[in-house]
Amino acid sequence: QSALTQPASVSGSPGQSITISCTGTSSDVGSYNLVSWYQQHPGKAPKLMIFEGTKRPSGVSSRFSGSKSGNTASLTISGLQAEDEADYYCCSYAGFSAFVFGTGTNVTVL
Amino acid sequence: EVQLLESGGGLVQPGGSLRLSCAASGFTFSNYAMSWVRQAPGKGLEWVSAISGRGDTTSYADSLKGRFTISRDNSKNTLYLQMNSLRAEDTAIYSCAKSPNIDSGWFDPWGQGTLVTVSS
Numbered sequence: 001q002s003a004l005t006q007p008a009s010v011s012g013s014p015g016q017s018i019t020i021s022c023t024g025t026s027s028d029v030g031s032y033n034l035v036s037w038y039q040q041h042p043g044k045a046p047k048l049m050i051f052e053g054t055k056r057p058s059g060v061s062s063r064f065s066g067s068k069s070g071n072t073a074s075l076t077i078s079g080l081q082a083e084d085e086a087d088y089y090c091c092s093y094a095g096f097s098a099f100v101f102g103t104g105t106n107v108t109v110l
Numbered sequence: 111e112v113q114l115l116e117s118g119g120g121l122v123q124p125g126g127s128l129r130l131s132c133a134a135s136g137f138t139f140s141n142y143a144m145s146w147v148r149q150a151p152g153k154g155l156e157w158v159s160a161i162s163g164r165g166d167t168t169s170y171a172d173s174l175k176g177r178f179t180i181s182r183d184n185s186k187n188t189l190y191l192q193m194n195s196l197r198a199e200d201t202a203i204y205s206c207a208k209s210p211n212i213d214s215g216w217f218d219p220w221g222q223g224t225l226v227t228v229s230s
Contacts (some may be wrong), residue, residue: 001171001172001173003154003156032215034213034214034215034216035215036215036216036217038155038217040155045205045219045220045221045222045223046147046155046205046217046220047218047219047220048216048217048218048219051214051215051216051218052215052216057218089154089155091155091157091215091216091217092215093213093215096169097160097167097168097169097212097213098157098160098169098170098171098172099145099157099160099215100157101147101154101155101156101157102154103154104154104155
């Protein structure tokens with residue numbers, strides 16, 4: 001259960017699109033369509049943004065989208081807004097009812 | 111409205127024990143799996159443990175090596191985490207989170223967490 005690899009930081013200007021990668025292995029990301037993404041503002045509880053790789057919970061902006069290719073999942077934020085500045089974490093099912101989170105990515109809106 | 115409220119955190123000496131609780135409301139508690147996730151100060155999220163709705167299936171992070179035990183009391187709508195042989199590296203905010211089932215792969219919502227500090 002090694003942590004999934006994410007870039008430490010990603011930045012973009014308002015209105016731009018950014019993509020956060022989440023690289024795992026054939027034992028987690030590559031084996032299951034069960035990647036989720038969480039947004040965490042400082043001092044706040046994480047918020048679910050994407051589940052089952054590509055699905056958005058009710059109330060989450062359509063500017064957030066998820067995808068996967070092989071052992072790498074991605075979160076794309078389009079039309080970047082100031083309120084999107086936060087930490088983002090991916091999480092994957094790793095079999096046997098276990099889970100593994102990513103290392104986290106700090107998103108800065110320039 | 112779904113609410114999850116953790117309690118039981120505090121300062122404990124290395125080698126000590128602590129039991130965390132997570133009081134749930136706003137949903138039929140026994141119908142959902144629950145998990146504990148922790149976050150060390152300034153660090154990332156780490157999944158700790160999960161339990162099925164009926165409590166008959168549990169899972170743990172390999173790194174815990176049998177020191178933690180997850181349980182639930184569906185009559186009290188409460189989730190627990192018994193933590194033994196605590197180490198400095200267990201210092202973190204511990205949050206509970208709800209899942210449709212133990213293998214669903216996502217957590218929503220999360221509680222605000224309770225801080226556990228392991229120090230002499």
